[in-house]
Amino acid sequence: MNDHGEYRSYCGTLCALVLGLVSIPAAAQGVADYSPVTDERLRNPEPGNWLMFRRTYDGWGYSPLDQIDTGNVAGLVPAWTVSTGMTEGHQSPPVVNDGVMFVTTPLNSVLALDAVTGDTLWQYRRQMPFDIRLGHPTNRGVALYGDKLYMATSDTNVVALDAATGEVVWETVVEDYNGGYYMTGAPLAVNGRIMVGVSGGERGIRGFVAALDSETGEEVWKSYTIPGPGEFGNDTWPGNTWQTGGAPTWVTGTYDPELNQTYWGTGNPGPWVGDARPGDNLYTNSVVAFDVGGGAITGYHQYHWNGSWDWDEVSAPLLIDITRDGQTLPGLVHAGRNGYLWLLERRADGIGFVDAEPYVNHNVFTRLDPTTGRPEYDMERKPGLDKRATFCPSLHGGKNWPPAAYNPISGLLYIPANDNLCTTMAGEEVEYRRGQQFVGTDIRETSLVEGADHVGELQAWDLDSGEQVWSHEFGEYSNWGPILTTAGGLVFLGGTADRYFRAFDAGTGELLWRTRLNSGITGVPSSFAVDGVQYIAVQSGWGVDAAGSQRRVDGLFGNPETIVPQGGVVWVFALPRD
């Protein structure tokens, strides 16, 4: 008997009926009166809601709620918690729409929860193909639009769920996971388009951003972040290297409604060392502007050309007005993995360079062109084929994917930084094998800047003056903490292997509150309000690159490996009720 026959003999009709379901509504309670999410609500969310990855299209990570403030945050206590049942890196924000919370987990489960009581309303569990390579078993959250929610999956699908029931409405294969593609970022919903990016910069992919129709899941456009033959920039790649050159887009873009442009960061080229593919390698390590309507690339700025350091610049720039010479400019602000803080200008016809300066120890750029921002390199710091080089910041960068935040009241930008780390690397020839690692490095070692006494930092910057206003150091821990800032004058983050979740005074950097959670926190914190009560929410759940990075840092300081038990938990905090 073949396996199909054996299957039928044991399962019979009942199983045949349910075969094919990937959604498992655990509690089947559902949502009674779900509030549809309109474009207007996404552009101007109610203060009590957190409707997307960074709450607003500008990427600020800012909540206008101020009930929890510098004066009372020390009294913050847990309101409820729930386990996700998953291990590995929990990175998604608790997204909240009128009292209904949605969180995603590694392996693409979704939990719908009553945001006040913690009741489970429904659960979606995805079943991955057994032959998948989960390079980064994580997910960064849902997008909401209309009566649905959307998630990009590790097996490179986008799935649309009924937000009230968790039932699958449609599912679209965006790419073939066997080709090295996978998806971890939250989709971006704009004007009936569901936009997604991809991972796979270490596996010889050709990166892109795709937009699907929110109702049907049909692909509306797909714009590659490496130009093909005949397109502008293809000549920055030798031969056929553009086909496997990377430029992934694994962090959600930001959006300017006035220009109808969306801004996505792109990751490293592959293989890792630049002389494997001489040229600028557009549009790797760049910010790329796309027209939301048709997907045309309307502008770009490449932070560094011919990348050789694995400095993915995937974090989307924040849309912040900046003042220069008495003029207010519509800015794009990016704390680069390359260790520079970039100020750019967004325009209808492109992206302009304003200013940039290092915010951590950096030894590669010797000069920036004052007009274009194009860096010149100390070539001794640029690894190559059979060429060893030591460079700072390390390959994990001054800031990795955890998002920075901007508070319009303090006027400060907050950066989750890692300072004083360097990498020594040498390249080697590597053969492309579909779906496999396509990195081509021989040596990869991490080191500390001489005399350094710390790694992790939370930095606050005044963008108009170009000055760092304050910094908090996390000692011998690296910092992988996404940031929330609020109108209560607060900055929240976890990010360190000691499992603390903290609140700082946004103006002064004073640590006002901290509490230890079950596991390390690399989840994006959010804030919401229901019935006049403000809450702070975050997922804990250590794993992925944060875990590997801390293991190296432990070794550099001569410390035993920090034990950080895994396991995801949603935590919701509030002030004590009288």
Added chain:
Amino acid sequence: MTDGQDKHLPSGVRRQVLRGLCAVGLAFPAAPRAQSVTGTASPPAENDRLVFAYGERAGQAIAPGDLALGAEQVFAYPMDPLTSEVRNGTRLNQLVLVHVDPAGLSEQTRARAAEGIVAYSAVCTHTGCDLTDWDTETKRFQCPCHESQFDPSDGGRVVGGPAPWQIAALPLKLVDGMLAVAGEFEGRVGFQQPGLDPLGGLGT
């Protein structure tokens, strides 16, 4: 239930899984994700020859002399000796071969080796990445994704990193002087997905 890895489960285990699933009324994904378990996706069988998976000699049979002592792993697939069909329809059949010092082999590993050549599943048991890296000093496989290390001289056991258990071993023998499969995989190919334990039904 015809997805790639399931065929590597012993048939008794597979039946338990199916019973468990039926009992709770849950099911695996529908046909689009399913793969055939016949043809090139069928698991290695006794007497299969081993052939190079990549490079100029892709598809050619491998002799023990093709692997230098202590050198990095060679990627291989099993090949049906009757049809000459290479079983490369699923990456779950991909193997890593190394030539290790016979003096350093554990007893169990020695029994699976052929002239010092040992074969393992190329799929890391942590999150399923390919074991493409080789630590030249310690002579161990290393996963490029999260740096799990496995000792080929000692049953592929975990010697570093987050992997939860050893990689599956494939016993070898020689047929006409060429490397061939001596039996089924020993151990589970692939990784365990949280929330879904194939041996215990759907998880927490």
